[in-house]
Amino acid sequence: MVLAQHTPGSITGLDFFPEFIECFNRNAEKLNLQDRVKGVVGSMDALSFEKESLDLIWSEGAIYNIGFERGLNEWRNYLKPGGYLAVSESVWFTDHRPAEIHDFWMNAYTEIDTIPNKVVQIQKAGYIPVATFILPENCWTEHYYVPQAKAKEMFIKKYAGNKTAEKLMASICHEAELYSKYKEYYGYAFFIAKKINPFQD
Numbered sequence: 001m002v003l004a005q006h007t008p009g010s011i012t013g014l015d016f017f018p019e020f021i022e023c024f025n026r027n028a029e030k031l032n033l034q035d036r037v038k039g040v041v042g043s044m045d046a047l048s049f050e051k052e053s054l055d056l057i058w059s060e061g062a063i064y065n066i067g068f069e070r071g072l073n074e075w076r077n078y079l080k081p082g083g084y085l086a087v088s089e090s091v092w093f094t095d096h097r098p099a100e101i102h103d104f105w106m107n108a109y110t111e112i113d114t115i116p117n118k119v120v121q122i123q124k125a126g127y128i129p130v131a132t133f134i135l136p137e138n139c140w141t142e143h144y145y146v147p148q149a150k151a152k153e154m155f156i157k158k159y160a161g162n163k164t165a166e167k168l169m170a171s172i173c174h175e176a177e178l179y180s181k182y183k184e185y186y187g188y189a190f191f192i193a194k195k196i197n198p199f200q201d
Helices: 002-006 018-030 068-076 099-108 115-124 141-158 163-182
Strands: 011-015 037-041 054-059 079-092 127-134 186-195
Touching: 011 018, 018 037, 068 079, 068 115, 079 115, 079 127, 099 163, 115 127, 115 186, 141 163
Parallel strands: 011 037, 054 079
Antiparallel strands: 079 186, 127 186
């Protein structure tokens, strides 16, 4: 919705869950944006867009679902020449980090890497890196862990006594504790890249 309020173009929102898309479309109507903003149910690993039909692909906190490198390469096909990709990705801030947080991330998402290595991947996939910046800490705290804690309370009440639910909540709490302990070593970076035509000899 923020993008739609700052750009004149048409926007298609994509999500795997129909309930999220219903909410998305309701929000567009509330803001009188339904003529330019439409949500569709779909999966990022099988996009239904025409080849070279998009000016911009914007994905925050989601490309990890199919992997950063795969996303770069596959999504490039849907961008017009000179089109842009804007994505956020988990990154290491340092070349070395404590074993506890290193092992946690190697278990959770092996593609996490340093910012320079991510930029190399972007270039190899056929883009010019335009901008890179680290998202502020409050993106994790205020906008992720705080709402998550409220949702966790409701979830625990709903599934009281369910061992699977309790195990899931313990895992989520552990992740939040690790961020508080090791946030100087990792976080999210935002990458903006421009598609270039392949060079031919």
